[in-house]
Amino acid sequence: MKNREIHDLLNRNEHIYILTHTLPDGDAIGSALAWGAALRHRGKKVRIFCPGVIPNKYAFLPGVLEIEDDFPASLPKGIVFVLDCGDMERLDCMEEKVREAGKIVNIDHHATNAYFGDYNIVDNSASATGEIIYRLIRENNMLLDREISLCLYVAIASDTGSFKYSNTTPRSLQVAAVLLKKGVDPSLISRKIFDEYPLSTVFLLRDALATLQLDETHSIAWMSLHEDVLDAYGAKAEEMEGFVNFGKNISGVEVGIFFYHTRKKETKVGFRSKTVDVGEIAAQFGGGGHPRAAGCTIGAREDTIAMEKVIQAVKEALYKKEGLKTVKCD
């Protein structure tokens, strides 16, 4: 989609609807808020929608309270920007109502994007959807003030794990540099989005680490928590995000696994890997994901049976893997 077309589309429409995906992350929320603010400054009537709950750690973002969770029927016709969604399913059943509201502009950076829009701005070389929004704002001479910069910085820092992940490019860093010049405080943002959590999270981590086990070659490290423990602390499942890395990060460990046992006798399994394709392993159990990060859900009468099955599958993948050195830990 050319800037000329965006320009025309914006000129012809007063109403703008911005949507992003369920279980939103910093890129989804930051991109939506930044794009909304830039369009409002252009005189547009903007409403922003996200199905489900916005995690508390994003509460400091300007405009976050205006995000609505339910997309109403019979809205005045306008343009619908769908941000950071690989497909319309991530809009959590809002697709039909959304398509009625106007032409869809799909803005995304996922390689798997389904090009579901009437217009598609998809760039998988961008580290985050926020990086694409930044480009649109610059190329169309739109407002880039401190608040919009803050939202875009949150988007890019979130999706690159503070510039640690492999999607970090020279361009991500250059854009971040411009956003800092606009007055963004990187240490405040990092504290809010990476380094602040409720007390319950530390209790969960403590209890999870107490369950840490490794296989005999120290190539697999796993931990587990039961839903009852979360309830005891009033904790949310999202607080366990990242726990799996404590096992994976151990020197010599190839695969980290985290088991979350629910009261419904299901075990949700998270995998993180250094070399082995854990997406394939998760697929064996009806799950999926990427080679280095994947997940699945297993039903089993006993929690331990689910764990044993999974660990066995990981062992088989590890031993099959040619040339694997099962390094002993320090």
Added chain:
Amino acid sequence: MKNREIHDLLNRNEHIYILTHTLPDGDAIGSALAWGAALRHRGKKVRIFCPGVIPNKYAFLPGVLEIEDDFPASLPKGIVFVLDCGDMERLDCMEEKVREAGKIVNIDHHATNAYFGDYNIVDNSASATGEIIYRLIRENNMLLDREISLCLYVAIASDTGSFKYSNTTPRSLQVAAVLLKKGVDPSLISRKIFDEYPLSTVFLLRDALATLQLDETHSIAWMSLHEDVLDAYGAKAEEMEGFVNFGKNISGVEVGIFFYHTRKKETKVGFRSKTVDVGEIAAQFGGGGHPRAAGCTIGAREDTIAMEKVIQAVKEALYKKEGLKTVKCD
């Protein structure tokens, strides 16, 4: 110091000695290796020194094995570059021998630098000494290949906590962008310097979290470990770095404290704070540091007595602090 002077100094000297501080971090090691490689490429005879042990996580840096720990007497006269040292004490008693080896060029970014060199290149607006070395390399048209870029990236990423700390500037990010263009892999480096640790570290964290306590207002969070526990796992004291943040990062907590009890009946105390000046608190016990990060060592017959004294001092500082809201945790 002007580039003209550096140029002349380099032209007049064949032997170059590069030194950095004891207990070296990524900035110390990365800067020294980058500067050494750039000068070697210029035809200089370079030796690099660092008193004490180089942490294992930097073993992947090109040239790290050539770093020597003992500065010999009677070296041929040359130039001595002292990097990332606020004062000569950080060279661990090598000062006298170092001064005999030639004129000293002090390159540093600490605001407290003592200007101890015959020449001083001190810039406290730089996020890392590596950022100053980058500038010297560019301004003097020296080599910036992939290996030198890698060392400089480690320097800047280390000292900014992967661009999370408040010393991160637009320039830090712009320099990092150039280094990525030279072929540096940010995810590999981040894994090596931030996200990989021996098994013993996870055991220590598990045991430390098991001791987590908070005061009645949930404003202070503390944990402790005894030297005997480290020995049981064959762990090094450096592995406890960052544990104090697990307490400090809890929502509502103002001060995190970590107590390390040695067999000599000493308690080493680390403080991290969101608002209270913990440098002042540490100073009450003969320690020091910054307002947000400080430390001290206390001798006491009983470990619990040392802890009680410190917690009491933090409480007094907190309650004295005007307008403090002792927010209850989630």
